[in-house]
Amino acid sequence: MRFKMLIDLKNLTDLDKDRVIEMAWEDRTPFEAIEGQFGLPESEVIKLMRKELKLSSFKLWRKRVNSGVSLKHLQKRSPEITRFKCSRQRAISNNKISKR
DSSP states (O other): OOOOOOOOGGGOOHHHHHHHHHHHHSTTSOHHHHHHHHOOOHHHHHHHHHHHSOHHHHHHHHHHHHTSSSOOSGGGSOTTOOOSSOTTGGGEETTEEOOO
């Protein structure tokens, strides 16, 4: 039996909240990756997004996630997608693409 550590939203640091929101906003990062890293199931991620985002931003995000365009669930993904991060991840620092 595998034990999953669930984290209460109140116990997340501001830095952790920012990272969860960033991961949730990215279409290629599935909810399962967020749960694996932070222990937050999809329902808790939705609560966090609802609490931290402006209402209009939250509605846009939910519409995109539910539309089928998003790859937020591993079951909806093509088996060809095997990674969660961008292919240019090494070149990105502090959310800016480094000069080459």
